[in-house]
Amino acid sequence: MKKFQYLSKSLKVKRKKIRIANSIIAKNLNAFIEISIVIMITALLGQETTSNIFLDSIDKELFKFLLPFTVALRLGVYYFDHLNIETLVINTQASLRKEAAKELFNEENISFAYVNYKVGNETTNIVQIYRIFVSLIGTGLQLFVFYFSLLYLNTDIAIGILFSSIFFYKPILILLNKFKKNEELNRTYVYEQDRNLERVINNYYLIKILKKEGSELTKLNKNIDKVKDISFVNTKLFFTTHNLFNFLVTFAISILLSQTFLQDILNLESIFILLRGAQFFSQITAMYANIVSKGIYVDTFLKGIETKEYQKNGEFKLDDTLVVKEIAINIDNVEFRYQSSDEKIFDKLDVSIQLGSHNIITGPNGSGKSTLIGLMTGVYKPNSGNINVYSDRFGYVGPVPLIFNESLYGNLIYGNIDGADKKDLNNLVNEFKIFDYEFNIDDEISVNNLSSGQMQKISLIRAIYNKPSILFLDEATTNLDKNSIEIINKLLDEFNGTIINITHNPNQFKKYDNFFIVENKKLINSD
Incomplete structure (x- = not known):
């Protein structure tokens, strides 16, 4: 309650x-x-x-x-x-x-x-x-x-029902408690099953390549059998709790009606009320069992509310006075960890990014490179420390291109606040050689009729054309050919702003000002 x-x-x-x-x-x-x-x-x-x-x-x-x-x-x-x-x-x-x-x-x-x-x-x-x-x-x-x-x-029948219910109270309570425990067990098995399925889906190629389908299927089948067995038990318990009292009342009425000397005790109204009351009681036990089975969703919902109440004391703010110091981004003593996690991604992070500089950031997988972009753009709030940026006019190109099912023009101007010239956009499209045939910029595109390389080029044009003050690139050259990378290098050289460039392939970029490595929860300048 x-x-x-x-x-x-x-x-x-x-x-x-x-x-x-x-x-x-x-x-x-x-x-x-x-x-x-x-x-x-x-x-x-x-x-x-x-x-x-x-x-x-x-x-x-x-x-x-x-x-x-x-x-x-x-x-x-x-x-x-x-x-x-x-x-x-x-x-x-x-x-x-x-x-x-x-x-x-x-x-x-x-x-x-x-x-x-x-x-x-x-x-x-x-x-x-x-x-x-x-x-x-x-x-x-x-x-x-x-x-x-x-x-x-x-009155006689009502008092008889009251005293009889005392004898049935304990068995019904035992059945309901048994059902509750079994539902808890069932949820555990179902959760385990979902985790196993998620593991298989996330590692599908690896499992197929290493020919581990048999062992993975065995694990899944064992878990499915657990769910099946507990479901059978719960089905029997549900039937018992739903029908036991109804059966007992109906059975008692049939006994009373079969005995001539007891027939005077009952009349049509009493029989109806007894049967309807027994039906209501059965419905109540079934509803209780149903609420028990769905209780996990209340728990997860309330847990989510409690998580939201978790506060972070760090600060992200816009500071145009940084321009005087020729600083684009200043990070001071920042600590960050994700909600519901005790593991720190960054600890005592201090770094200043120079205005107008091209900064390469590299590091091992899982070190927090993409998280750093989230902090620099204010998407993530630090647990402690301060992050100041001179402008919030950002551009972003990630490893997974954002493409809408609409015209190429609509995709290219997404987020644009200054207006767009179709002729300029057409020139960029042609320069990047997105299509090897004549393409109308007003024609519709979708992820189904574009290659990964084409989508990446569209994302890059979108980001650069919007003239951001700070351009964030997160593995932005993924799926691009050598010629396209040359074009990007040229555009980055001509770009009038600050560049944060996260990459596993720094050798693809000819000119840059700073080279950082994410290591031991900090950003280390290796120049």
């Missing part, structure tokens, strides 16, 4: 409490309506109804007019409840997806798989938890309504 309250407070959805209250009221109103319908049908069929002062005072002829209205009212209340709860669900789902989309741009080192999980899997399951939770409260109150109605109509 505490987790759900925390979850509910975290969701930015208006009128949540009102809609939940409306749904609970509607469900209980329907419980009263159903009981009223059964009593009226019993009376109109000429069967004896339970004798009490209130019912005896009502003219049974009035039921002929009230019954159709009551049936229509029941449909109207159901419709209101359905529309009310679905509105809450739809608004909650939209809110969660907007937050996930926002998180894509706010969080550090976020992956597409993570965002896809947040937008899809987590959102869907949290919305389902909301629906189940509201239904659970409503159904639980309906059960009380039916029980007190039974107590009013047939």
Whole structure:
């Protein structure tokens, strides 16, 4: 309950409490309506109804007019409840997806798989938890309504049910706890299975080249069998928890009706209330089991909220006074690590990048070269220390080109704030020899009809044409031929700005001012 309250407070959805209250009221109103319908049908069929002062005072002829209205009212209340709860669900789902989309741009080192999980899997399951939770409260109150109605109509049966439930409480609780433990185990196995699949996908070529398909399939099959076995057990437990009480009540009614001397204890209203109450109880156990199985999504969502509360004390700011000192970027005593990680990527990092200089940065994989670009551009915030830049007019070319399914012109001017001349762009396209045939700059392009080299050239033209003050290159010459690299060297020589050039192949660049190596969580000038 505490987790759900925390979850509910975290969701930015208006009128949540009102809609939940409306749904609970509607469900209980329907419980009263159903009981009223059964009593009226019993009376109109000429069967004896339970004798009490209130019912005896009502003219049974009035039921002929009230019954159709009551049936229509029941449909109207159901419709209101359905529309009310679905509105809450739809608004909650939209809110969660907007937050996930926002998180894509706010969080550090976020992956597409993570965002896809947040937008899809987590959102869907949290919305389902909301629906189940509201239904659970409503159904639980309906059960009380039916029980007190039974107590009013047939006190003996109601008291008998109360004492009988005491004997069944412990076995049902044991079954639910067993189901909960098995679901926890199932989630562990499923998570392990997903990790194994991710490992295979990420290392597909290596596994095929080393002919390790057999051993990898064996690992996957063992994990799949674990999930299968625990799923079979959970299926049996789910059936038992869902049907046990319903069976026991129905079985007890059949025993009572088969004994002539006990038939007077029951009437049609009591039988209906008993069967409907048993159905509600079964639904409650099923809902509880469902919430247990989806609880991991609440945990991961709340963990994400707690992670967001983690604050970084470092500072990134624009400082145009650096121009006087002929400095483009100044990094002072910076420490950085990713969220949810204790490993420092940089520690006590100090470096000044000269204005208008071409700076080569190299280092082993995983040393933090690309992270350094994130820090210099303000994408990442340092845990401590200060980063000052003289201008935030950045250009960026990464190892994976950004190409949209639109015209070549639209791709080239993406991010442009000064306006563009198609003639100039055409000249750059021709100079880079992107196409070996005449191509209209207004024609559409996509990743499906371009080579990796062509996409890289388009990214470079985009970055340079926007006239950035600081140009960031991250393995920008990947997939380029020798002639294209010569053209890039020429453009970089003519570029009027500061260049941060991360590369594993520094020998591809003829002229540069500084050569840095990322080593031991610092940036070392090797000149």
